Amino acid sequence: MVLLCVRALVVRRYGILNNGLRKVLRLDTESHRRPFQHTGFIMTSSQDKRPSELRVSKDRSILTISFGGEKPFELPAEALRVMSPSAEVQGHSPAQRVTVPGKRHVQIIGVEPVGNYAVKIRFDDMHDTGIFTWTYLYDLGSNLEQHWAGYLQELADKGMTRDRSEKPR
Numbered sequence: 001m002v003l004l005c006v007r008a009l010v011v012r013r014y015g016i017l018n019n020g021l022r023k024v025l026r027l028d029t030e031s032h033r034r035p036f037q038h039t040g041f042i043m044t045s046s047q048d049k050r051p052s053e054l055r056v057s058k059d060r061s062i063l064t065i066s067f068g069g070e071k072p073f074e075l076p077a078e079a080l081r082v083m084s085p086s087a088e089v090q091g092h093s094p095a096q097r098v099t100v101p102g103k104r105h106v107q108i109i110g111v112e113p114v115g116n117y118a119v120k121i122r123f124d125d126m127h128d129t130g131i132f133t134w135t136y137l138y139d140l141g142s143n144l145e146q147h148w149a150g151y152l153q154e155l156a157d158k159g160m161t162r163d164r165s166e167k168p169r
Contacts, residue, residue, distance in 0.1 A: 049138040054119065060107035063121070065137055073141025078162070081106045081123050082151055083140060084130035089168070099154040102165030 053066040063080060066072040082089070082100040091097045103125070110122035114131055122128040140147060155161060158169060 050134050051137070054111060056108050056111060060109065060124075063108060063111070065141060067138060067141075073137075073144070075137070075140055075144065077106050077108045077123065078103050079140070079144065079148060079151075080108070080121055080130075080132070081125070081127060083147060084121075084127065085132060085136055086127070086130035088127070088129055098168035099151070099158055099160060100168045101155060101158075101160035102163060104162040 049067055051065050051067050053064075053072075055064045056062070057064070061077050063075045063077065064072050065075065081103045084090070084100075089098060089100055107124045108121055109124050110128075112120045112122070114120050118131045118133040118136075120128060120131055160166065160169075
């Protein structure tokens with residue numbers, strides 16, 4: 001079972017939950033009432049990391065993700081935003097990838113399940129095109145220090161900052 005805990009909107013197959021209270025979305029693969037159907041694909045070893053819980057902090061600046069018995073990862077909203085797997089950030093090839101500056105204070109305003117393999121995270125700067133797979137979130141959590149150091153180096157190399165918003169390049 002996977003739990004998605006979010007403070008803002010949670011979209012389910014059965015409608016939208018939005019009353020400002022913390023809601024829990026259960027992705028129960030055993031229940032006949034489950035909002036997501038099994039797709040019938042065989043999971044490979046790179047896909048077998050599935051979270052047991054996703055939780056957005058009250059100030060909407062951190063996504064905590066738990067994978068079974070492992071220590072939970074705390075992923076800052078800024079890191080999720082600037083490392084979004086969207087084509088807007090990553091491009092369609094490594095040569096098209098851009099560095100996104102000025103997102104120090106970005107917040108998460110929504111988390112929506114995408115099938116049984118990912119979530120779409122909505123940010124307060126209206127970015128919402130990244131599909132964060134469980135594998136991608138696990139990699140970010142496991143290697144956040146390296147990813148973050150690389151991002152800070154890119155900012156420095158391009159004369160950009162985490163505070164000043166400008167066109168990504």
